[in-house]
Amino acid sequence: MSVNSTVFIYITLSSWALFCICWLLLRNRNKENIQTRTSRQRFMGALGYLVIFTALYMSLFIQGHRLLPTNLYIQAIGAILCMVGVATAIWSRVLLGTNWSGGVTAKKDHELIVRGPYRLIRHPIYTGFVAAMAGTCLVTGGWSAIIVSTIYTLGLCMKINREETLLNELFPGTYAVYQQHTRKLIPFIW
Template sequence: MFANTVIGICWTAVVVIWLITGATSSATTRKTAGKAGRWFRFFLAIVFPLCFLVDDLRILSTVYVFPNDTYLQWISVSLCISGISFAIWARLHLGNSWAMPMTQTENTELVTSGPYHLVRHPIYAGLSLAMIGSMLAASALWSLWYITWTLYFLYSAFMEERALKARYPIDYPIYKSKSKMFIPFVL
């Protein structure tokens, strides 16, 4: 399937770009994940990968949620490429201000330009859009993986909003009133 190949290349590009640009990011000062964030990370890092090793669950990797249709594959690839492009633009625009989800960096300013002018969380929005696109061409097991990551991004965004409001008590509420969280002009 061409869709799975293109989607795989897109996600590989994300990993490579994040590894390269992550080496230049500022040191983190404080984690804001909380107990629920640690459980999400535990699930994503340990529990879910075990699903691929358990025979009874591995059957889900052969069951597809959506039909294998050519038009759906094109839609899937388009959403994945669009989302990943938006997330990469946001990551590169942040430069040294980027940090791991739910962490704060030293000596950074509130970024409100570029993709951050369109939405407050463009990396999460872009990666979630790419995951929705990927899910259209994925098996049930991978769809569960994508849904879990999207929930993690939503949780992270809400936690980061709280931390940003505390860190920028004057500027952040103004920025928040002028921009949407995930979808420009909508949400």
């Protein structure tokens, strides 16, 4: 592994560390859930993050685990994508404020946020997280990173459908209009 590759790895690790710090700092600053999450659900969420981050960096510890070629241009693009993804997720999380929840659940006095990145996409935290995972995959290049990122993204698509059903129930008519003017996950595309 070259010195330049190491820099890109540290950039992604620093980005993810910032993501985790922000999530920890903001974790208890939420409105009360109408339906509370169980301890098991919270544990499974934390375990999910552990699995994702382990898979993203596994290629650094296992010889022959790398699927993508080591290319500084690809890794530079990956590091930038990771930084932009984490910044988008954090910005979106801050804007969502006390309405955020780790699970699909309504909050007391739930508000529909439509500013910042929410003007273009309905789920910018997920967009940022997926972009950061994809960027990390380009940097580390491991097959486990690519597999877990793909599985996680597919799972997010299912979660998005549940969230959109809930938001349509919470904001009848208003959310449907919002859906017509925004995209789910990828600005201007989908």
